[in-house]
Amino acid sequence: MGYGELNIRSYNPQKDRARVEDLERRCEVGPAERGFLFTDTLGDPICRIRNSPIYNMIVAELNNQLVGVIQGSIKLVTIHKPPKNLARVGYILGLRVAPLFRRRGIGSSLVVRLEEWFIASGVDYAYMATEKDNDASFKLFVEKLGYVKFRTPAILVNPVNCPMYRISSKYEFEKLKVEEAESLYRKFMSSMEFFPSDIGKILRNKLSLGTWVAYPRGESWGEILPSSWAMVSVWNSGEVFKLRLGNAPTSCLMYTKSSQLMGNLVPCFKWRGIPDFMHPFGFYFIYGVYREGPMSGKLVRTLCRLVHNMAAKCSDCKAVVTEVGGSDTLRRHIPHWRLLSCPEDMWCIKGLKNEERESFYELIKTPTTRTLFVDPREV
Structure with a gap:
């Protein structure tokens, strides 16, 4: 050299x-x-x-x-x-x-x-x-x-901000035991590309906050699965490392400042602005998204909102992130901001x-x- x-x-x-x-x-x-x-x-x-x-x-x-x-x-x-x-x-x-x-x-x-x-x-x-x-x-x-x-694949980013999402009363939620989550993943997702053989270790890791399912109210969760259901797991990446945005585009800075100002001046409008990404922040990563049934898209969206509300209670968590296949129709049901996401x-x-x-x-x-x-x- x-x-x-x-x-x-x-x-x-x-x-x-x-x-x-x-x-x-x-x-x-x-x-x-x-x-x-x-x-x-x-x-x-x-x-x-x-x-x-x-x-x-x-x-x-x-x-x-x-x-x-x-x-x-x-x-x-x-x-x-x-x-x-x-x-x-x-x-x-x-x-x-x-x-x-x-x-x-x-x-x-x-x-x-x-x-x-x-x-x-x-x-x-x-x-x-x-x-x-x-x-x-x-x-x-x-x-x-x-x-x-x-x-x-597409990286979908949804900022964590107030107010929290309203969760529809049409759906039931349940946090699964690790053994049950592992069994479902192996049954329904083990044929997916890059599915890890040690999924159990991922689910048992201290950074994995849990696995949740959603299904229509009035149905039950058991050996016979509901007519529609969805599942997601959540990983706390903020416990591993923090990110900070630098050299942000002027449009992003202006939108951040203006949206924060609107939220302060007119709180009754429940304005959703972009959090402050200029200082170190953490994020939750949604993985293992799976759905079945005619209502499953709405159930995925509702679970994502549930995760957003969980993240809003964490002081340094400023975003909820997930990654899906580029042509996966799941992306239509996952809340995200195009300004922050990578298509x-x-x-x-x-x-x-x-x-x-x-x-x-x-x-x-x-x-x-x-x-x-x-x-x-x-x-």
């Missing part, structure tokens, strides 16, 4: 923790037109992978200065590729390179080293997610490292084993309407 010797090695908590946190604070995430997001890992740089079955963090040093970092996790998931329907996948996240050291090949060196760890761990596929307008990420992963565009996140994937190449091409040609299960541990 001509800038000194690049040293890529495993993360050392005693030596690297403070330096990785500093790097994270200096590296923006997201497209500039919607405003950069900055991450506060609350003193734990590996917080976003710590709850995964197997994980690793790799750092890059140049002249004894920490200039880059990358994280990866491994799990077994459902993935539709003949002749098998299970695969060991490695997820790439948290790639950061210090602003003054970009365009020197540090990012690609970190990815390659993480792929080597994946291969040594028996991983079939590596995948990552990025914004569709992130040119630097696209050029690195797709054009340089051979990843292929795989799915384009097309981009997942890219790469086969790591030579013997998997043929089935890999079958995998990426699968219709994009297939429903995705988004693991809350990878948000």
